[in-house]
Amino acid sequence: MEEKYQDEFEEFLKALENGEVTAEYDGKEISEAVCPANGSGKGDNNEENNSIVSLLQEIQKEHHYLPADVLKEVAEKRNIPLMDIYSVATFYKSFSLEPVGKHKIVCCSGTACHVRGGKKITGEISRLLKIKPGETSKDRLFSLETVSCLGACALAPLVVVDGEYCGNMATSRIESFLEERLPLQKE
Amino acid sequence: MVNLTLNGLEITVEKGTTLLEAAKFYGIEIPTLCYDEALSPYGACRLCLVEVSKPGGRSKLVSSCTYPAMEGLVVRTHSERVMKARRLLIELYLATCPSSKTIQDLASKYHVTKVRFTQKHEDCILCGLCVRMCEEQMQAKAIGFVNRGAERRISTPFDAKSDECRLCGGCIYICPACRLRCQGPNEESPVCNACLNLSPPCLDQYDDAMCYMDPCVACELKIQK
Ligand code: FES
Numbered sequence: 001m002e003e004k005y006q007d008e009f010e011e012f013l014k015a016l017e018n019g020e021v022t023a024e025y026d027g028k029e030i031s032e033a034v035c036p037a038n039g040s041g042k043g044d045n046n047e048e049n050n051s052i053v054s055l056l057q058e059i060q061k062e063h064h065y066l067p068a069d070v071l072k073e074v075a076e077k078r079n080i081p082l083m084d085i086y087s088v089a090t091f092y093k094s095f096s097l098e099p100v101g102k103h104k105i106v107c108c109s110g111t112a113c114h115v116r117g118g119k120k121i122t123g124e125i126s127r128l129l130k131i132k133p134g135e136t137s138k139d140r141l142f143s144l145e146t147v148s149c150l151g152a153c154a155l156a157p158l159v160v161v162d163g164e165y166c167g168n169m170a171t172s173r174i175e176s177f178l179e180e181r182l183p184l185q186k187e
Numbered sequence: 188m189v190n191l192t193l194n195g196l197e198i199t200v201e202k203g204t205t206l207l208e209a210a211k212f213y214g215i216e217i218p219t220l221c222y223d224e225a226l227s228p229y230g231a232c233r234l235c236l237v238e239v240s241k242p243g244g245r246s247k248l249v250s251s252c253t254y255p256a257m258e259g260l261v262v263r264t265h266s267e268r269v270m271k272a273r274r275l276l277i278e279l280y281l282a283t284c285p286s287s288k289t290i291q292d293l294a295s296k297y298h299v300t301k302v303r304f305t306q307k308h309e310d311c312i313l314c315g316l317c318v319r320m321c322e323e324q325m326q327a328k329a330i331g332f333v334n335r336g337a338e339r340r341i342s343t344p345f346d347a348k349s350d351e352c353r354l355c356g357g358c359i360y361i362c363p364a365c366r367l368r369c370q371g372p373n374e375e376s377p378v379c380n381a382c383l384n385l386s387p388p389c390l391d392q393y394d395d396a397m398c399y400m401d402p403c404v405a406c407e408l409k410i411q412k
């Protein structure tokens with residue numbers, strides 16, 4: 001090895017040992033916490049999974065879902081078995097392997113919300129957006145999801161639009177409410 | 188070295204030995220579904236339950252394949268409580284996957300003759316043997332668990348043919364659910380129990396802890412005929 005690279009190389013090795021080395025994806029750092037040099041092998045399985053979670057979160061933030069080719073690329077770059085990544089990605093509900101819409105509408109179908117007419121609200125939203133719960137509209141603008149209780153039952157029935165919690169929903173005002181927040185198309 | 192009591196017997200085993208290994212060493216058979224000597228213990232099937240207690244303490248059921256031998260532990264491998272739990276487990280496995288010979292054999296061996304649960308016909312019991320085989324022995328990690336809860340299943344990444352898979356067949360070799368029952372996969376009745384009527388070729392016979400050879404020779408002979 002050439003003289004001038006020797007130092008650099010040693011520095012790199014040291015960093016590798018300390019787990020400071022980070023890989024890049026798309027010219028951006030995915031997450032500093034992950035390094036194949038630390039936390040591989042048996043026993044510290046949990047740590048490894050944790051780093052996969054943060055990795056996937058970064059990817060999801062970027063793409064709004066987890067594209068298969070990105071996962072494959074990351075697996076290769078990070079030297080993480082693709083199976084592990086796929087297991088974690090399918091384990092958590094918050095990760096999606098399918099493209100989701102730009103706007104995410106979540107309707108609560110928990111007990112309290114159900115009792116106070118959550119089903120009707122979901123039905124109405126589903127009619128307005130022309131998608132069923134769990135689906136994404138063709139133009140990839142909206143995704144509709146239902147969850148069982150968001151822990152804010154006092155506000156039942158509850159709808160969450162792009163992370164904004166909107167309680168005491170009523171079928172009568174749902175249309176104007178959605179129009180305020182979403183680029184709805186009128187026929 | 189650790190000293191413990193196994194079925195009333197004072198025994199000494201090396202530190203780090205699991206209760207299952209200890210029992211095996213002393214010739215006591217404990218049924219297993221998700222254990223293999225060559226793979227890391229997993230504790231998924233719970234069939235290897237044993238009752239353990241510290242002197243003076245309450246006893247509890249633990250999976251012996253993952254439980255390390257500890258100083259002063261009192262272990263019972265075939266107590267009434269254990270047998271009851273074990274039979275129930277076998278019954279549950281029968282209700283899940285009646286097409287497996289491994290499970291049918293267990294049922295006969297432990298005198299499980301009926302299924303009181305809703306009958307299902309799964310082809311996997313999620314014992315994880317194939318996953319560990321692929322990872323630990325074949326160094327491939329081509330298959331693994333996907334999804335969770337009721338939807339948990341074994342698959343490859345993206346359910347497509349995996350690049351890591353070398354078609355070694357190790358996963359099929361080790362799978363207890365892939366061993367089809369003697370009458371073939373489409374038998375109507377969920378319990379076979381054909382081996383139940385055979386008297387095992389052992390000298391002594393005990394109800395709960397039988398010592399006949401595994402797989403049962405008498406049973407195998409009958410199938411060949
Ligand atoms: S039931 Fe809807 S928030 Fe609890």
Ligand code: FES
Nearest residue numbers: 230232233235252
């Ligand atoms: S063999 Fe111990 S839990 Fe399956």
